[in-house]
Amino acid sequence: MNDTPISRAANATPPTVARKIKGLSDRAIAWIFVGPTIFLLLAINIFPLIWTINLSFTNFRANRLNREVEYVGLRNYERILTDSDIWLNMQATAHFLFWTIFFQVVIGFTLAYLINKKFKGNDLWTTIIVLPMMLSPAVVGNFWKFLYQPQIGLFNYIIAFFTGKEPSSFEMLGSVDLAPWSIVIVDTWMWTPFVMLICLAGLRSIPDYIYEAAEVDRASKLRQFFTITIPMILPFLMLAILFRGIENFKMFDLVVQLTGGGPGSTTELTSINLKREAFEKWRTGYASAYAIILFVTVFGLASIYVKALNKVKER
Amino acid sequence: MKHYKLTSVSAASIAIASMGASAQAEDLTLCWAAWDPANALVELSKEFEAQSGHTMSFEFIPWPNFADRMLNELNSGGKLCDLLIGDSQWIGGGAENGHYVKLNDFFDAENISMNDFADATVYAYSTWPKGTENYYALPAMGDANGWFYRKDWFERDDIKAAFQEATGRALAEPKTQKEMLEIAQFFQGREIDGQTVYGAAIFTERGSEGITMGVTSALYPWGFKYENTPGKYDMEGAVNSAEAVEALEFYKEFYKTATPPGYTNSYMGESLDAFKSGQVAMAMNWFAFFPGLYADPNTGGDKIDFFVNPPQNQAGSTLGGQGISVIAYSDKQDAALEYIKWFANPEVQQKWWDLGGYSAHKAVLEDPGFVDSAPFAGDFLEAMGAVQDFWQEPAYAELLLAMQKRIHDYVVADQGTAQEALDKLIEDWTETFEDEGKL
Numbered sequence: 001m002n003d004t005p006i007s008r009a010a011n012a013t014p015p016t017v018a019r020k021i022k023g024l025s026d027r028a029i030a031w032i033f034v035g036p037t038i039f040l041l042l043a044i045n046i047f048p049l050i051w052t053i054n055l056s057f058t059n060f061r062a063n064r065l066n067r068e069v070e071y072v073g074l075r076n077y078e079r080i081l082t083d084s085d086i087w088l089n090m091q092a093t094a095h096f097l098f099w100t101i102f103f104q105v106v107i108g109f110t111l112a113y114l115i116n117k118k119f120k121g122n123d124l125w126t127t128i129i130v131l132p133m134m135l136s137p138a139v140v141g142n143f144w145k146f147l148y149q150p151q152i153g154l155f156n157y158i159i160a161f162f163t164g165k166e167p168s169s170f171e172m173l174g175s176v177d178l179a180p181w182s183i184v185i186v187d188t189w190m191w192t193p194f195v196m197l198i199c200l201a202g203l204r205s206i207p208d209y210i211y212e213a214a215e216v217d218r219a220s221k222l223r224q225f226f227t228i229t230i231p232m233i234l235p236f237l238m239l240a241i242l243f244r245g246i247e248n249f250k251m252f253d254l255v256v257q258l259t260g261g262g263p264g265s266t267t268e269l270t271s272i273n274l275k276r277e278a279f280e281k282w283r284t285g286y287a288s289a290y291a292i293i294l295f296v297t298v299f300g301l302a303s304i305y306v307k308a309l310n311k312v313k314e315r
Numbered sequence: 316m317k318h319y320k321l322t323s324v325s326a327a328s329i330a331i332a333s334m335g336a337s338a339q340a341e342d343l344t345l346c347w348a349a350w351d352p353a354n355a356l357v358e359l360s361k362e363f364e365a366q367s368g369h370t371m372s373f374e375f376i377p378w379p380n381f382a383d384r385m386l387n388e389l390n391s392g393g394k395l396c397d398l399l400i401g402d403s404q405w406i407g408g409g410a411e412n413g414h415y416v417k418l419n420d421f422f423d424a425e426n427i428s429m430n431d432f433a434d435a436t437v438y439a440y441s442t443w444p445k446g447t448e449n450y451y452a453l454p455a456m457g458d459a460n461g462w463f464y465r466k467d468w469f470e471r472d473d474i475k476a477a478f479q480e481a482t483g484r485a486l487a488e489p490k491t492q493k494e495m496l497e498i499a500q501f502f503q504g505r506e507i508d509g510q511t512v513y514g515a516a517i518f519t520e521r522g523s524e525g526i527t528m529g530v531t532s533a534l535y536p537w538g539f540k541y542e543n544t545p546g547k548y549d550m551e552g553a554v555n556s557a558e559a560v561e562a563l564e565f566y567k568e569f570y571k572t573a574t575p576p577g578y579t580n581s582y583m584g585e586s587l588d589a590f591k592s593g594q595v596a597m598a599m600n601w602f603a604f605f606p607g608l609y610a611d612p613n614t615g616g617d618k619i620d621f622f623v624n625p626p627q628n629q630a631g632s633t634l635g636g637q638g639i640s641v642i643a644y645s646d647k648q649d650a651a652l653e654y655i656k657w658f659a660n661p662e663v664q665q666k667w668w669d670l671g672g673y674s675a676h677k678a679v680l681e682d683p684g685f686v687d688s689a690p691f692a693g694d695f696l697e698a699m700g701a702v703q704d705f706w707q708e709p710a711y712a713e714l715l716l717a718m719q720k721r722i723h724d725y726v727v728a729d730q731g732t733a734q735e736a737l738d739k740l741i742e743d744w745t746e747t748f749e750d751e752g753k754l
């Protein structure tokens with residue numbers, strides 16, 4: 001028998017917990033702890049998903065329980081994918097996603113870069129900038145609705161001051177051209193601080209010695225920015241884009257408060273359209289197919305994106 | 316000891332007796348929208364509480380959420396409401412989905428005759444299928460879309476002269492839809508007492524039913540019909556007739572040239588606000604609000620007057636109003652039916668009108684003094700004589716949202732033509748009726 005330090009340590013290790021409880025192996029105990037969670041996950045996530053897939057092939061309506069449910073094959077999917085109005089909603093969603101993320105990343109990063117510089121009162125500025133993010137989207141929607149009001153809204157007066165136009169001569173929420181931008185502006189105002197905070201965390205995680213080494217090598221500030229700051233903060237930026245992308249794909253309350261999807265259907269995002277189909281028109285089967293299509297779209301895009309994010313992190 | 320026993324027995328008897336009494340007295344919950352007439356009903360119902368021993372609770376939901384909230388309640392078989400004053404369009408779904416108790420036997424047993432109520436209201440609020448004598452509600456609140464205007468502005472000499480000069484005719488309540496537009500355009504952007512005012516507040520709301528209720532106020536007077544043959548769902552040539560196209564173009568012109576800026580998503584509340592704040596010369600809204608408007612200290616009284624939705628090719632008003640139904644899921648149906656019986660009483664109906672509710676009982680409406688009983692009473696009677704309602708099908712919500720979208724796309728968002736909007740509407744409605752198995 002070897003009497004080495006390792007074997008002495010091994011012998012000193014107490015027997016596993018399972019051996020103290022009669023008849024229960026480690027695996028059984030693990031199942032006792034993990035089982036309820038797995039059951040809840042199955043009940044709350046997986047079962048509804050499977051049920052939704054099942055409903056998507058039917059003409060079921062949740063408000064007509066006494067009506068016979070028929071399987072309609074792929075008809076719901078075919079209707080959705082060939083409906084030009086739904087494609088317009090998809091376009092509106094894509095427009096909203098692209099521009100909100102673009103502005104939030106550009107402005108959020110810029111703010112983080114500025115706040116990261118040590119100056120008097122930067123903590124106060126950080127707090128002030130972060131405030132919009134703390135508000136409820138419904139409150140923000142109502143608040144901006146008044147700001148955009150053509151006759152009394154402050155926003156119109158500010159634009160009128162700079163352009164020389166009459167404040168009531170343009171309608172941010174009522175114009176087909178301006179309404180999508182009015183939502184982009186509000187969402188950017190509200191959620192840029194979130195991107196800023198993530199970028200700030202990224203910037204503060206870059207060790208000072210890397211910049212000091214660059215200074216020794218006489219690298220210019222611009223060179224330092226592109227070869228140190230940007231590559232090292234890129235994973236943080238991509239994470240911010242992922243979070244904001246998923247959140248904005250689900251955007252509902254803010255838009256409902258601001259425009260209700262109008263004028264016409266100009267700002268009717270897929271989430272609003274889906275809610276109308278499911279809980280106003282009560283076309284449950286159709287709405288289930290719609291939800292599955294959106295789920296596959298988001299899941300597919302997010303998977304590709306996460307792979308890219310992991311590659312960037314590995315570099 | 317004997318005395319003690321006697322006391323105990325007496326106390327027990329009293330307790331049992333009082334338990335018996337309380338078992339018969341119910342607490343009924345009546346659900347409706349939160350608006351002026353609901354407050355009047357609370358006042359009125361105190362008499363029922365005193366007479367019956369039942370107590371009344373009320374669940375009033377703001378209009379924008381009323382349909383969502385109540386239809387969810389009904390669809391889930393909820394027991395929140397024992398009585399519901401539900402919108403006229405819900406009657407088909409309420410009957411077919413088993414939400415409402417059928418009232419025929421009750422009416423027969425209690426000698427409540429539907430002939431005692433205005434025909435249009437019985438047809439619209441109570442019956443399903445249409446044209447049959449199957450009753451699922453008692454007409455509770457007659458209503459239609461009407462108009463009110465700034466009488467004080469219309470009577471000012473400077474404004475009258477300017478209007479005469481601009482149009483060649485005297486400024487007065489409009490007799491046609493086109494006259495109404497002309498008046499609205501005259502006021503649009505005009506300065507009165509140092510304030511810029513606008514023509515009229517009309518309905519343009521996108522989310523629920525607003526723009527449909529507004530545009531049908533133009534469509535019906537032009538002769539719009541949902542079907543060529545009632546009950547056949549043959550919409551081609553009716554929904555998109557030349558008259559319907561003209562009416563829709565008219566509504567768009569009205570919106571574009573005679574409404575306040577930013578008036579893109581407006582319904583009842585916005586219309587009242589625009590009028591009460593002195594922004595507009597005229598406004599459309601439901602008669603239900605007229606008592607409150609007349610009582611307004613700033614813009615009511617002698618400053619306001621009312622008119623029925625003007626005809627064009629024919630008379631026509633958009634129907635509002637509701638019937639009162641007993642909910643099939645209620646455990647207190649007997650007490651709820653007692654309320655219906657009490658409410659159907661002509662004397663109660665008269666008090667209902669006096670308090671600001673709109674009775675549909677002929678004893679009230681046909682009383683010789685009715686027309687002079689309020690400044691809007693005559694207009695209300697006239698409006699109810701020519702009302703039309705939206706589809707009352709079980710799938711009404713789907714039909715309504717399709718119309719909301721097509722009309723808003725054309726009128727507010729400037730997309731396509733009136734003809735295209737109505738053609739697409741027929742496509743949407745055809746798909747719905749096909750899904751329903753009716754086409």
